[in-house]
Amino acid sequence: MNIAQRKFDTLVIGAGGAGLRAALQLSQAEATVAVVSKVFPTRSHTVAAQGGMNAALGNVTDDNWHWHMYDTVKGSDYLGDQDAIEYMCRAAPKTVVELEHFGVPFSRLENGSIYQRPFGGQSQNFGGEQAARTCAAADRTGHAMLHTLYQQNINAKTHFFDEFFAVDLLKNKRGDILGVLAFDIESGEKIIIEAKTTLIATGGAGQLFRTNTNASINTGDGLAMALRAGIPLQDMEFFQFHPTGVAGKGMLITEGVRGEGGYLINAEGERFMERYAPHVKDLASRDVVSRAIAIEIREGRGCGPNKDYVLLKMDHLDAEVIKKRLPGIRDTCMTFLGIDPIDQPVPVFPTAHYTMGGIPTNKNAQVVVPVGTGGEEAIPGLYAAGECACASVHGANRLGGNSLLDIVVFGRAAGKHIIDYLKSHRRHQALPDESIEQALQRLAHWETGALEHESSDHENSDHAKNVSVAQLKNRLQQVMEEYCGVFRTEDVLAEGVKAVQDIKDQLEYAHISDHSSIFNTARIEALELENLVELGLATVTSALARQESRGAHSRVDYQQRDDERWMKHSLYYLQDNRLCYKPVRTKPMTVDTFPPKERVY
Amino acid sequence: MRFSIYRYNPETDPRPYMQEYTLVDPAPGMMLRDALLRIKNEQDESLSFRHSCGEGVCGSDGMNINGKNGLACVTPISELTQPVIIRPLPGLPVIRDLVIDMSQFFTQYRAVKPWLIVKDPIPEVEFKQSPEERDKLDGLYECILCACCSTSCPSFWWNPDKFRGPAALLQAWRFLADSRDQATEERLQALDGPYKLFRCHSIMSCVDACPKHLNPTKAIGNIKKLMLKSML
Ligand SMILES: Cc1cc2nc3c(=O)[nH]c(=O)nc-3n(C[C@H](O)[C@H](O)[C@H](O)COP(=O)(O)OP(=O)(O)OC[C@H]3O[C@@H](n4cnc5c(N)ncnc54)[C@H](O)[C@@H]3O)c2cc1C
Ligand code: SF4
Ligand code: SF4
Ligand code: FES
Numbered sequence: 001m002n003i004a005q006r007k008f009d010t011l012v013i014g015a016g017g018a019g020l021r022a023a024l025q026l027s028q029a030e031a032t033v034a035v036v037s038k039v040f041p042t043r044s045h046t047v048a049a050q051g052g053m054n055a056a057l058g059n060v061t062d063d064n065w066h067w068h069m070y071d072t073v074k075g076s077d078y079l080g081d082q083d084a085i086e087y088m089c090r091a092a093p094k095t096v097v098e099l100e101h102f103g104v105p106f107s108r109l110e111n112g113s114i115y116q117r118p119f120g121g122q123s124q125n126f127g128g129e130q131a132a133r134t135c136a137a138a139d140r141t142g143h144a145m146l147h148t149l150y151q152q153n154i155n156a157k158t159h160f161f162d163e164f165f166a167v168d169l170l171k172n173k174r175g176d177i178l179g180v181l182a183f184d185i186e187s188g189e190k191i192i193i194e195a196k197t198t199l200i201a202t203g204g205a206g207q208l209f210r211t212n213t214n215a216s217i218n219t220g221d222g223l224a225m226a227l228r229a230g231i232p233l234q235d236m237e238f239f240q241f242h243p244t245g246v247a248g249k250g251m252l253i254t255e256g257v258r259g260e261g262g263y264l265i266n267a268e269g270e271r272f273m274e275r276y277a278p279h280v281k282d283l284a285s286r287d288v289v290s291r292a293i294a295i296e297i298r299e300g301r302g303c304g305p306n307k308d309y310v311l312l313k314m315d316h317l318d319a320e321v322i323k324k325r326l327p328g329i330r331d332t333c334m335t336f337l338g339i340d341p342i343d344q345p346v347p348v349f350p351t352a353h354y355t356m357g358g359i360p361t362n363k364n365a366q367v368v369v370p371v372g373t374g375g376e377e378a379i380p381g382l383y384a385a386g387e388c389a390c391a392s393v394h395g396a397n398r399l400g401g402n403s404l405l406d407i408v409v410f411g412r413a414a415g416k417h418i419i420d421y422l423k424s425h426r427r428h429q430a431l432p433d434e435s436i437e438q439a440l441q442r443l444a445h446w447e448t449g450a451l452e453h454e455s456s457d458h459e460n461s462d463h464a465k466n467v468s469v470a471q472l473k474n475r476l477q478q479v480m481e482e483y484c485g486v487f488r489t490e491d492v493l494a495e496g497v498k499a500v501q502d503i504k505d506q507l508e509y510a511h512i513s514d515h516s517s518i519f520n521t522a523r524i525e526a527l528e529l530e531n532l533v534e535l536g537l538a539t540v541t542s543a544l545a546r547q548e549s550r551g552a553h554s555r556v557d558y559q560q561r562d563d564e565r566w567m568k569h570s571l572y573y574l575q576d577n578r579l580c581y582k583p584v585r586t587k588p589m590t591v592d593t594f595p596p597k598e599r600v601y
Numbered sequence: 602m603r604f605s606i607y608r609y610n611p612e613t614d615p616r617p618y619m620q621e622y623t624l625v626d627p628a629p630g631m632m633l634r635d636a637l638l639r640i641k642n643e644q645d646e647s648l649s650f651r652h653s654c655g656e657g658v659c660g661s662d663g664m665n666i667n668g669k670n671g672l673a674c675v676t677p678i679s680e681l682t683q684p685v686i687i688r689p690l691p692g693l694p695v696i697r698d699l700v701i702d703m704s705q706f707f708t709q710y711r712a713v714k715p716w717l718i719v720k721d722p723i724p725e726v727e728f729k730q731s732p733e734e735r736d737k738l739d740g741l742y743e744c745i746l747c748a749c750c751s752t753s754c755p756s757f758w759w760n761p762d763k764f765r766g767p768a769a770l771l772q773a774w775r776f777l778a779d780s781r782d783q784a785t786e787e788r789l790q791a792l793d794g795p796y797k798l799f800r801c802h803s804i805m806s807c808v809d810a811c812p813k814h815l816n817p818t819k820a821i822g823n824i825k826k827l828m829l830k831s832m833l
Contacts, residue, residue, distance in 0.1 A: 039651075040703070042746055043659040100727040103717030103781070105735065105742045112729030137742075143658060144742060151716035186696055215653040251656050332656060335675050336630075470642035514647040516612050519697040522646040 003436075004191045007428055008034040008159070010418055011179060011193055013166045013222060014201030015041035017049075017142070018386025018407035018414075020149035022199050022365075025415025027156035031422055034193055036161045036182055038217060038524070041150045045203055045215045046407065049142025050328060051119060051256035052134035053404035055092035059109060060116045060132035062124055065089040068133060070594055072402060075121045075285050076395025077551035078567060078596040079235065081585035084391040087363040088402075091409045096135050099408065104148045106137050107325070117259040117325070121285045121399045121601070130280065132259075134401040139254050139328040142404060164191070165524055166221065168439035169198065169229045170431055177229065177382045178431050181439035185524065188517030190443070192436065196425050197381040197418045200226065200359060200367075201411065204387035205535045207528075209352030209485075210477035213245050213252040217528075222388045224531035226359045227538070231369060231379070232571035232580075234390040236357035236535070237543035238552045240398055241486050243289040245351025247309035251332050252353070253346060255400040258282040260325055262314035264293065265345070266301040272310075277601040284601035287397040287552045290350035294486045297349075304347065311345035350486055354398055356552065357542070358390035360571065363589075365389065365414035370571065370582060381421060385410040392569065395584075396551020446512060446526045467510055469526045476503050476529070476536055484540050489556045493544040500536045507533055538572040545579050546570065563596050602627050603684035604640065606648065610697050617695070619686075620645075627678055633685070634662055634674040650699035657812060660745030663690050663752070664699050670749040670810040690752040692761065705761045706748045706768065713765060713773040714791070718784035734780040741775035741820065743813050744768060750807035750817050756800040764800035765792070767807035767817030774820035777827060789828050798824060 010026055012019045015037035026033045037044065056063040069089040073080055100106055100114060107115035114135050122131040137144035153160075163185040170179045170192065179194040202222025206214025223233055243264070244253040258264075263282045266272045276292040277284035284292075293310050302308050314322060319342045322330055326341075333339045333346055362368050365385045366378035386407040393406055483496025507530060514522040548562040549555045568581040586593050602624045609617035622640050634652050641648045650673070652662040657675040664673055665688040667681055678685065689695050694702040719728075751757045751766035765773070773792060776782045792798040798821065807817045 039653060039659075039661065040707075040746075043651075043653050043661050045654070045659075047745075048654050048656070048658050097725075097727050101717075101719070101723055103779070105738045105779070106727075108730050108732045108735045110732060112731050114727050140658075140743060143745070147742070148716075154711050155714070155716045186702075215659060216655065217653045328658075335657070336632075468642070468646070470646070512646060516610055516647070518610060518612055519649050519700050521641075521649045 004189065005194065006034065006191065007194045008032045009195065009422055010197045010199070011036065011195035012199045012201060013180060014044070014203060014386065015160070016044035016201060016203050016386060016407065017046040017146055017149060017404065018411040019199065019201035020146070020153055021408045021411030022201065022385060022415040023158045024149060024152050024156055025412055026418060027153065027158040029419045031419060032159070034159050034161060034195065036164045036166050036180065036193065038163065038165045038185065040162050041160065042147055044146060045218055046142045046146040046404070048215060048252070049145070049404050050139040050252060050254035051259065052117065052136030052141040052401050053096065054119065054122070054133045054399070054401040055096040055135055055405065056089065056133060057093050057096065057114060057116060057135065059113045063131050063133055065092060066591060067124055067126060067131065068092065069588070069591070070126045071121050071123055072393065072399055073594045074599060075397055075399040077397055077561065077599060078563070079392065079395030079550060079569070079584055081392050082588040082593060083585050084363045084393050086588040086591060088393050088406060088409045092405055095405070095408050095412065099145060099148065102148050102152050104137060104144050106135060106144070117256055118283060119255050119259050119400045120283045120289070122283070130283065134256070134259065136256065138324070139256055139326045145404060165527065166225065167443055167527065169225050170435045170439065171229055172429060172432050172435070175230065176380055176429060178429055181436060183443070186519055188520060192431070194428055194431055196428055197383065197421055199365070199383040199385060199414050199418065200388055201384070201386045202388045204355035205532065206352055206355065208239070208477065208480045208532055208536055208539065210481045211245065211248070211250045212352040213242055213250055214353070219528035219532050220355065220388070220535045221528065221531045222384070223358060224534045226384070227534055227574040231359060231367060232573045233538050234357055234360040234569050234571055235392060235396070235542070236538040236572055237546050237570060238356035238396045239352060239539060240286060240354035240356055240552050241290045241350040242353035243286055243293055243350055244312050244348040245353070246332070246336060247347040247349040249336055250351050251336055252351070253312060253329050253332070253348060254326070255286070257312060257314055257326060257329065260314070260321055261317050262312055264348070265311050265313055266296045267303045267307060268301060272296055272301070280601045285397055286400060288601055290486055291554060293350050309347040309349045312348045313345040314341050315343055315345060354403065355387055356390070356394045356396065356398055358388050359384040361385070361389045361391050361410070363391065363413065364417040365391070365410045366417065370580065376582065381425065383414040383418065385414045396553060446523045447515060467506055469510055469512060469522070469529050472503055472507055472510060473525070473529050473532070476500065476533060479503065480536055480539070484543055487554050487556050488543055490544070493540055496540040497537070497544055500533065500540055504533045504537060534574065537577065541577050542570045542572050542579060567596065602636070602678060604636070605684045605686045606699070607688040608648070608698055609695055610647070621684065631678050632674050633666065633676040633678050633681070636678050637673060649697050658745060660747035663747040663749045664688065665690055670753045672747060672749070672812045675812060690748055692752045692758040703748060706751055706766065709765045709769040710746065710772060713769045714784070714788070715772040715776065717776065717779065717782055719781060720783045728781045730780050737778045737780070738775060740815055741771060741778060744771055744815055745813060747812065749810040749812055753806040753810040755804060755806070756802060760796060760800055763796035765797050767801070767821065770798060770801070770824065771815060771817040771820045774824050777824065786831070789824070789831055792824060792828070
């Protein structure tokens with residue numbers, strides 16, 4: 001085979017917050033690290049995170065990690081694994097302080113310590129008064145964090161493969177992952193990167209939905225690669241809709257606006273969250289607020305000529321607060337809406353935002369899969385961290401500010417575990433040709449349009465030949481929004497499964513006309529759509545099966561949470577669209593279990 | 602709406618050329634990125650350009666729009682005169698169409714050691730920094746490395762290998778201005794000489810070009826002032 005081959009101790013796919021935090025740990029330990037990213041690292045979507053990251057520093061209100069843990073378990077609607085949640089909340093303060101030492105320009109309090117703002121679902125004393133736990137650099141926390149982590153990696157001499165697209169994982173018969181097939185986007189040249197350990201840190205799949213807060217690169221590539229390698233995806237039915245995306249456009253307006261004192265109103269000017277969450281109002285969990293908005297609109301109290309959004313009001317806040325603490329979203333409102341939020345409320349609507357599900361991992365960020373009858377086992381040398389992983393610290397609903405935390409805590413944990421693993425695994429394993437062949441085949445389809453001529457014996461061929469990748473992507477996003485949105489029912493979901501399957505079939509016969517090698521973005525988009533379609537199917541299939549309402553998954557036909565039947569994680573396998581289930585890990589590392597309770601805010 | 606777009610694929614094109622496109626019914630409030638995506642999706646999938654966040658934070662889609670550098674995703678097409686002439690950012694090699702090779706730009710960025718350097722022992726808690734000290738980083742840390750500034754700077758065009766350029770110098774100042782950083786002297790020394798810093802002739806094209814409204818010229822001025830002060 002005439003393909004360049006490189007060997008590293010460890011491979012990190014993805015240069016967002018999770019990948020860069022892990023890479024830093026590894027480079028500092030002097031392992032040889034390859035970081036592969038389809039965009040230049042600082043273009044990764046972590047850059048867009050606004051509001052901040054949670055840690056019980058207690059700089060503003062009294063706080064401790066155990067309260068943070070309680071809030072996270074409750075926020076997860078009791079689907080989060082309590083050992084992983086304990087690990088994350090305990091690690092949070094030192095992880096944030098470490099980031100500060102790396103140089104993150106956090107906003108400051110008068111006494112010189114890190115500024116913290118209140119966010120949704122945060123309490124003191126296990127459900128008492130509001131806490132202020134979100135550490136922020138104005139409303140550009142993700143940008144501050146990502147750039148700092150990249151800068152530290154330059155200093156640590158991490159080896160970057162910038163603008164390389166990872167196609168598929170390479171493995172041996174036993175299922176060990178031995179590296180990845182990728183190509184250099186600039187030249188189109190393929191490369192095999194072999195590694196003793198692989199960390200998947202490829203971020204979420206927000207592009208599944210038509211209106212979303214995500215970057216166009218968030219196509220869940222790593223999730224689909226895992227599926228194709230025979231690894232199941234966990235809890236894919238739980239997709240977070242953020243309450244305050246700009247209506248009809250999707251740009252995010254951070255929860256930090258409500259943290260700083262902003263609130264939502266309906267067409268009657270009513271602060272409606274008072275009815276849905278009398279205690280914490282606009283700072284209830286995201287699933288709760290998103291549903292409330294959807295109900296207000298459904299019941300005719302939406303704003304605007306079509307009554308199809310609500311308003312986020314912050315014009316009562318001190319203009320200085322907005323300029324100082326929320327400059328980024330002010331900019332966004334002025335650019336995209338021509339509205340200055342200092343003077344005018346902003347139209348918002350629940351918008352697809354965050355992939356709670358993902359590659360099943362444990363608190364060391366090792367990828368775990370079920371074995372035999374019950375129980376699970378780590379795949380040796382394979383790790384996942386960040387939005388693509390499901391540890392699961394977010395369960396059925398992620399709390400705002402917990403993702404930026406998740407990515408650095410588990411990026412770091414992965415780094416540490418990999419360093420130990422490398423001590424006892426000093427050699428590369430042999431890489432079988434079949435695995436490379438398979439990955440190459442996937443590429444070949446889009447390089448030459450190989451399936452084109454075979455399509456003549458396909459019954460839909462004439463029809464299929466005319467659809468473009470872009471059209472199919474539009475259709476997928478529309479289908480997901482219509483059939484798998486905030487409120488779900490059996491019939492609609494069942495139709496959704498069919499509709500996505502149909503798109504998947506058509507994609508096999510779609511083709512692109514651009515077969516050039518150099519910076520061929522048409523090919524990249526085709527590969528990304530292939531990934532998205534698999535994830536769409538995983539999401540609707542898992543959603544159809546789960547007959548209860550929990551966190552972000554709201555079934556109109558099963559309105560209650562059903563702990564007896566459904567307090568368990570879904571696992572979706574690509575082969576035969578198969579689902580199986582595994583129990584929630586309710587036992588924390590050291591403290592007592594938080595048993596499921598009714599969730600009121 | 603009419604567009605004239607720079608095209609070049611070195612595999613097939615002997616030389617670059619401008620290609621005309623017409624977009625019917627552009628949506629009101631449409632940004633240039635969306636217009637380009639519509640052209641790509643509906644008319645010509647071979648048109649290549651970088652983009653990602655769609656909201657001016659990732660720095661991917663810097664390009665030269667009617668003669669001025671900017672980000673496509675935050676440029677409303679309603680403000681542009683027709684035909685809209687779109688070219689790659691000037692001064693750096695073109696890889697294909699609107700995609701430029703930014704290696705030179707990033708090399709200059711890395712050369713200013715854009716990371717916090719602290720020599721004291723690291724404390725258990727965060728380094729303290731007063732709100733006033735932190736304010737000094739505003740207007741500096743927000744840079745998204747889009748290269749709109751450096752590729753509008755004549756000094757950078759002539760000496761991209763020797764002159765650090767406005768973006769890198771803005772970052773140099775970001776660390777010099779950080780109350781936590783303890784490498785002032787090394788940083789200043791590293792910028793000494795006729796080229797790295799002093800090729801800037803305060804033409805201010807960079808300030809005009811920056812889509813984040815940052816001011817590299819002022820940062821460069823501050824570095825020069827600090828240098829003078831430390832020499833005395
Ligand atoms: C607008 C917005 C605001 C947010 N605000 C907050 C907030 O305030 N607080 C909070 O806690 N969370 C927030 N989140 C969520 C949080 O930002 C993300 O969940 C988190 O940043 C994801 O980080 P990551 O490292 O997992 O992935 P990403 O940052 O998405 O990085 C993924 C990486 O994988 C690479 N990659 C992907 N596919 C491939 C491939 N095929 N080949 C090679 N490389 C590939 C990409 O190039 C990229 O480098 C926000 C999210 C959005 C969308
Ligand atoms: S002010 Fe200096 S850096 Fe800016 S464009 Fe002019 S010469 Fe270049
Ligand atoms: S200073 Fe402005 S124009 Fe220059 S790279 Fe940074 S954001 Fe872009
Ligand atoms: S697409 Fe990210 S800055 Fe324009």
